Amino acid sequence: MTIQSPFAASPLLAEVAGLSRPDLERLQLVKLRRQLARLYETSPYYRAKMDGAGLQSEQVTSLAVFRERFPLSNKADFLADQTEHPPFGGRLSIPRDRVALVNMTGGTSGQGQEIYGRSQRDIHMQGYLHALPWFLAGLRPGDMALNCVPAGGVTTGGWGPGEGLRIIGATGFHVGGTLSTDAKIDLMLKLGDVNFIYASTNYLHTLTEALMRRGIDPKEAFPGMRTLFIAAEGYPIEWAEKVEALWGCRLAEGYGSTQCAGFAGSTCDKGVVNDGKRGLIHLFEWENLFEVVDPVTLEPTPSGEIGELVVTNLSVEGSPVVRFRTGDAARFVAHGDTGSGWGWNAIECGTIGRFDDMMKIRGNNVWPSAIDAAVFAHPDVAEYAGRVYTTEDGKTEIEVRLALSETAAMQFSPEQRRALFQAVRGAIKERNNIWVTLIEVERSELPEFAYKARRWKDERQAGYRL
Amino acid sequence: MKIENPPQDDVILAYMLHLSERLCESTDALLVGQYRHLQDRIRALIELRECARKVEAE
Numbered sequence: 001m002t003i004q005s006p007f008a009a010s011p012l013l014a015e016v017a018g019l020s021r022p023d024l025e026r027l028q029l030v031k032l033r034r035q036l037a038r039l040y041e042t043s044p045y046y047r048a049k050m051d052g053a054g055l056q057s058e059q060v061t062s063l064a065v066f067r068e069r070f071p072l073s074n075k076a077d078f079l080a081d082q083t084e085h086p087p088f089g090g091r092l093s094i095p096r097d098r099v100a101l102v103n104m105t106g107g108t109s110g111q112g113q114e115i116y117g118r119s120q121r122d123i124h125m126q127g128y129l130h131a132l133p134w135f136l137a138g139l140r141p142g143d144m145a146l147n148c149v150p151a152g153g154v155t156t157g158g159w160g161p162g163e164g165l166r167i168i169g170a171t172g173f174h175v176g177g178t179l180s181t182d183a184k185i186d187l188m189l190k191l192g193d194v195n196f197i198y199a200s201t202n203y204l205h206t207l208t209e210a211l212m213r214r215g216i217d218p219k220e221a222f223p224g225m226r227t228l229f230i231a232a233e234g235y236p237i238e239w240a241e242k243v244e245a246l247w248g249c250r251l252a253e254g255y256g257s258t259q260c261a262g263f264a265g266s267t268c269d270k271g272v273v274n275d276g277k278r279g280l281i282h283l284f285e286w287e288n289l290f291e292v293v294d295p296v297t298l299e300p301t302p303s304g305e306i307g308e309l310v311v312t313n314l315s316v317e318g319s320p321v322v323r324f325r326t327g328d329a330a331r332f333v334a335h336g337d338t339g340s341g342w343g344w345n346a347i348e349c350g351t352i353g354r355f356d357d358m359m360k361i362r363g364n365n366v367w368p369s370a371i372d373a374a375v376f377a378h379p380d381v382a383e384y385a386g387r388v389y390t391t392e393d394g395k396t397e398i399e400v401r402l403a404l405s406e407t408a409a410m411q412f413s414p415e416q417r418r419a420l421f422q423a424v425r426g427a428i429k430e431r432n433n434i435w436v437t438l439i440e441v442e443r444s445e446l447p448e449f450a451y452k453a454r455r456w457k458d459e460r461q462a463g464y465r466l
Numbered sequence: 467m468k469i470e471n472p473p474q475d476d477v478i479l480a481y482m483l484h485l486s487e488r489l490c491e492s493t494d495a496l497l498v499g500q501y502r503h504l505q506d507r508i509r510a511l512i513e514l515r516e517c518a519r520k521v522e523a524e
Contacts, residue, residue, distance in 0.1 A: 010496035124500075132496070141499045169499025 003226070005269055006136045013135070016286065021335055021343035025063060028289050031314040032066060033057050038093065039320065045081050045090035046322060049073070066323075067291060072298075072310065074325045075105075079112045091319045092117050099318060104154040105258050116156075116258060116319040123163060125315070126156065129262025129287065130164025136266050137252035138227040139196045141169035146188065148199035148207065150177030156258040161198055164262075170196070176203075181210045181448075189216075193224040201233035201253075202453040208243060209382060213406050219248035227252055230272075231263075233453060234369030235350050236377040240273045253349050255281045257328070259311055259321045264288045265347065268340065272349040280338055280346035288313055290345065291323075292332035295355055303334035308355060309347075329353045329367075359458055361388060362396055364433045368456050374427040375400075380408035380420055383446045386436070389459040396460065398436040400428070403443040476515060483508045 007014040019027070036057035039046040049071050050056065060066045081089035088096070099117035107113040118126065131139075139145060147161045151174040165172030173191075175184050176199075184207065188194050199207065211218050218225070228243065229252045244251050250271040256263035265283035272279045283290050292307040293300055301307030309328045313320040331348035338346045353369040360366070368386075375384050384402040391397055402424065404412065412420070421438050428436055486505035492498045 004495075006496070010494045012494055013496055128500070131499070135496050140495055167500045167503045168496070169502055 003138060003140060006138075009140070010135070013132075017342050019286075019343050024285060024343040027286055028314060029060075029063055031286075032063070032289060032312065033060055035312075035314055035320065036060060036070075036322075039322070042093040043091055043320075044085070046093070048090070049322075063289070066289075066312075070323050072323045072325055073321070075111055075114060075327070078114045078324075082112075082115055088115055088117050088319060091321075093320065094119050094318050101159060102154055103156045103159070103258050106155060114258065116261075118261075118319075119317040122261060122316055122318050123159070124167070125287075126160045126262045127163025127167045129256070129260075129264070129284070130160040131168040132284065133252075133254040133256075133263045133266030134164060134196065134198070134227070134229055135168060136268055137229050137271075138250065138269070139168060139170060139229075143170045143195040143226070144191060144193055144224075145170045145172050145196040145198070146184070146194055147172055147174045148176040148184065148197060148203050156256075156262065160256075160262050181206060182214075185211060185214065185216070189221065192222070194222050195224050195226045196229065197225070197227075198229045198231075200449070200453075201230045201235050202449045204228060204230050204243065205235075205239070205376070206448055208246060209405065212246075218246050222247070225249045229254065229266075231256060234353060234372055236373035237273055237276065237278060237350070238377040238379070240350065241276075242379055244271070244273070253279075253281060255283075255328075255330070255347060255352060257311075257326065259313075259324050259326060260288055261313060261316050264290070264311070265344075267349060278351065279349045280333055280340075281349055281352075282338065282340065282342065282344045282346045285344055287315060292330065292345075292347075295325075295329075301332045303332055303337050306331050306351075327355050329355050329358075357456075359388060359456070361398060361434050366432050366434060370431050371400075371428055372453075372455070374431045375402070375424055377427055378420060378424055380405050380412070381424065382406070382409075382443050383448075384455060385446050386456045387459060388457070390461070398434060399439065400436045401439045401441045401446065403441050403446050406443070409443070476512070479508055479512045479515070483512065 007017055040050055040057060053069050053071050055069050078089060078091065081091060094117065098119050100120045101118040101123050103116040103118060104113040145165050147165065149157050149161055151162055152158050162172060162174060173187065175187065179187065225247055227250055228247055231254045240251050252267045253272045254263040254266040265281045267279050267281055270279055289312040291300065291310040293310055295308040306329055309326045309330055311324050311326055312322045330352045333346040333348060335343050335345045351369060353367045357368050358365055371386065375381055382403045382405045384400055387399045389397055425436060425438055428434065486501065486508055489501040490498065490505055492501055
């Protein structure tokens with residue numbers, strides 16, 4: 001079933017897409033100055049930052065002045081602020097009794113969890129910043145939607161999707177973390193006319209694998225499926241093309257985080273792959289101001305290069321972030337190079353990683369997402385787990401335990417196995433410049449991930465991580 | 467027990483409901499769900515206030 005383009009279906013969106021870059025930056029500056037003036041009055045944390053820099057909101061006469069003079073913050077700053085002013089820190093810029101929802105970061109870094117207080121207005125906007133990317137990707141009022149990300153709890157990802165589906169007027173089934181994969185498939189078969197699935201990249205892989213294992217052709221079983229929307233993890237182009245072919249619909253991707261208070265950008269109606277090339281995540285820059293910088297020099301990253309995303313919330317009320325270093329690594333594409341005709345800057349699909357996930361192995365910068373891309377470019381691989389360790393004589397070794405898909409595990413001859421392992425090993429070397437030792441294991445020996453996958457363990461002591 | 471239930475709130479909510487009905491006529495597919503969401507919240511407030519008034523009357 002074809003639907004109207006998002007811009008034809010929403011005059012509001014058409015208006016935003018029609019903003020020229022200078023108009024968009026003027027809007028950003030107006031919102032930024034308003035935000036800074038409010039924060040000076042309401043947030044002890046940001047008042048101290050501004051006083052320390054000798055900067056008042058009226059002195060921010062351009063975005064360039066803001067970038068040059070407003071101090072950066074990072075996770076450690078926020079955690080220290082929370083320790084000093086528990087529980088929300090001096091960042092909270094609304095009265096505590098107006099906090100209607102608490103969001104926390106996942107804590108996977110091991111440093112601690114950032115706490116964010118959300119006002120009722122923020123909750124609506126958090127919903128909107130899920131509804132908007134999904135609308136761009138093809139979700140429409142009245143659609144049947146499956147949310148495979150665990151709902152509830154204290155994460156932004158636990159609440160945003162529910163609000164997003166609710167306010168756009170879709171019928172949401174929040175099955176993440178509550179139904180097993182087989183139970184989800186049974187439900188989908190009962191529903192039949194499912195139009196939209198939201199899942200982590202990894203979980204969409206698991207769901208697709210499980211359907212194939214049961215002999216179900218997704219394209220035939222769910223002919224009304226319009227969009228598969230993924231987030232949170234990288235993937236190879238080959239995988240994206242295979243998933244689109246199997247499901248017979250478009251794969252879309254968003255970039256979001258707790259610090260962005262929802263999704264901060266998404267693919268347009270072209271999806272994640274175009275003519276065999278990676279698509280773009282267009283940033284909703286009227287809600288968040290983005291800088292992409294070299295993580296060492298903090299100089300702006302040129303278009304086409306990888307840099308660290310620095311985010312400023314232009315209108316969040318509760319616990320806004322201003323010039324926050326996300327640690328997220330993305331390939332920056334300036335608005336003039338996107339080919340979209342819009343004034344929005346973009347980042348590349350499928351390659352977003354974390355600077356703190358990067359491993360230094362034998363002198364190479366190795367990104368887990370790049371190894372994922374090399375491994376999962378081979379459709380006969382179901383899952384893998386990696387380990388970097390130091391041998392007794394001080395050598396660095398890399399072990400990858402790899403499980404084949406059920407069909408390959410049952411049907412592959414020893415020669416086919418050898419050929420596949422050689423191809424995977426070669427692909428890892430080609431994309432990451434490291435040779436690894438591959439070991440075949442049963443699929444059941446490796447974990448299944450309901451949300452973000454954690455496939456790597458670096459067991460080296462600090463002095464050996466070179 | 468005295469329940470505070472000022473009648474002007476009913477007037478305001480009724481007016482808001484009327485205005486929201488006009489918003490729900492929007493053909494903007496990104497906004498119409500949000501307008502219906504707003505309208506249903508107003509309807510819920512009207513309904514729960516009617517319930518309180520019944521208690522007061524008894």
